[in-house]
Amino acid sequence: MFGPNLFHNVGGCVAVILFGIGFSNLLLQKNLIKKIIGLNIMDTAVYLYLAVKGYITGRAAPIVTDGVQEVEAYINPVPSGLVLTGIVVSVSVTAIMLSLTIRLYRRYHTLDLDEISMRLKKEGL
């Protein structure tokens, strides 16, 4: 079942494992900074997946050099474009998460989300 297919798709498998690592970090870590690191691992794993799927062995990046214009010379450019868009999105959500973390840290002097929730309950706001 796992023989040649696994070897063939080793990049995709690594990407999915990384995705799992990032996902569980974002979900389970208590520390907010570690959560954000998990988020970035998760997003990067998706880019790795896209890059692997867009790559065709033996071909170059789709930038026309030396006048070579055959389609066969280049890899699929669409996934690269998707990766770029994805990076923009991921940077902006990371920025928002970091700014929220700073806000919470200034107010409560801790990065532990559960502890913050407990204090909020005590405040009874």
Added chain:
Amino acid sequence: MRFVQNFPFFSIILSMFAGIVSSVLPPRAAKWVNTVLIVTVGVMSAALLTFLSGTGEPFVYRMGHFPAPWGNEIRAGVLEAGMALFFCIIMLLSMAGGRKKLIGEVEYSKHSLYYIMVDLLLSSLLALVYTNDLFTAYVFVEINTISACGLIMIRQNGRTIEAAVRYMIMSLLGSGLFLMGLCTLYDLTGHLLMSNIRESVEQIMEQGVYTVPLAITIGLISAGLAIKSALYPFHTWLPDAYGYSTVSSAAMLSSLVSKGYIFLLIKIIYRVIGFEAFAQSKIIDVLFVFGVLGMIFGSVSAIRENDIRRMIAFSSVAQIGYIYMGMGLGTQIGMTASVFHILSHAATKSLLFIAAIGLTDVSRGSRRFIDLTGAGYRHKMAGAAFTVGALSMVGIPMFSGFVSKLLFAEASVGHFYKMLPAVIALAVSTILNAIYFMKTAIRIYVPERRMGREVITAGQEPVYAAVLVCFILLNIALGMLSQPIVEWIGTGLSMFG
């Protein structure tokens, strides 16, 4: 091509530019830009709706005139145009109803930022409704998340920031899954446009290859969007986010943001995966189970709540459960019921949030039930509106909630083995709904002995009263004119195909 066919694109780009322009405008001007924008987009959507009802054919709008597999596309049918119109109406009423409170809730210098977020929210909602490209959908899902997060955290206290963090974490988990599903789908089919993916998916299904990856893809996309729209048990962020943000934010978050994701999921089911393929997959059973659980446990949490706004928020969890239960039935009529419930819940929940704020205003700002005693007499308009909302949620005939419950019951009766759990869950959930909503409605009409409480009449807050009247009329219209609306949903869904 007719001029009216440009309107979907115009409404998206107009709301985006309004957001950009508002960043340099003073708050007063930003407010007017926002109001004019929502009205304009509403009028354009209405024009589009009449045009599409006339032709009876959906159309595709090519961005930059690049042909199909490469270019980006917008697609509009009857259902999309109607949804856009409905979203505009709800947004306009929510903004107008919460405007007076906004001054006390948010610093005046930050009002421009608030309107930017609302403009961006509208643009992302419209894009989710109209887009024909999956990756564009992903980008606008993220814009929607960011602007919703801004709407939560603009009110500065510990609770809202914590709620915003929790909301972001849950949303990012959801969009991560959605993105991964989208990438595997791209890997399987090699396309990003919904219509092209559909063709490839049909081929794959015919050849009987890649069954496991396709099932995983459907699962990832459904799970991602379900997490983002706060399906039980992913609702932990919801009560704080709805309960402590500004009143307009709460109304819009509950009635528009989560509905945008659900609408996108419905669109993906019909236009990308194909309804038959989706109905055959095991994913719908999962959605069905979680929907049923949400209907029960959301209501149970609402009963245990002692704070009126958090109670309404928990009721949202139950109503989202209804929508997923209808989708999980896997029949056309179940889907129609779900779409109707999107409308009905949006109209009712925003009414409840806006009305609740009037009741707490006359109770010294307290949101606990014991302080709300007799609030219906002190603010007659808000009391009446809250009662209408409560009756509609419980499912009393004449109001919109009754029709959606009727449709859900009708849909579940036709199903072979999901009939019993669905009907039982509907009955139990209705009783639980009645317990907590009637408890509140009775509480606000219990005469209170202590004198000297503040009394607000409709004349003192004419805009607020007018908004509540509009909401009540909308609710009754949905309840009384259900037949044409259900027919419209049916035509719209068949146009998806």
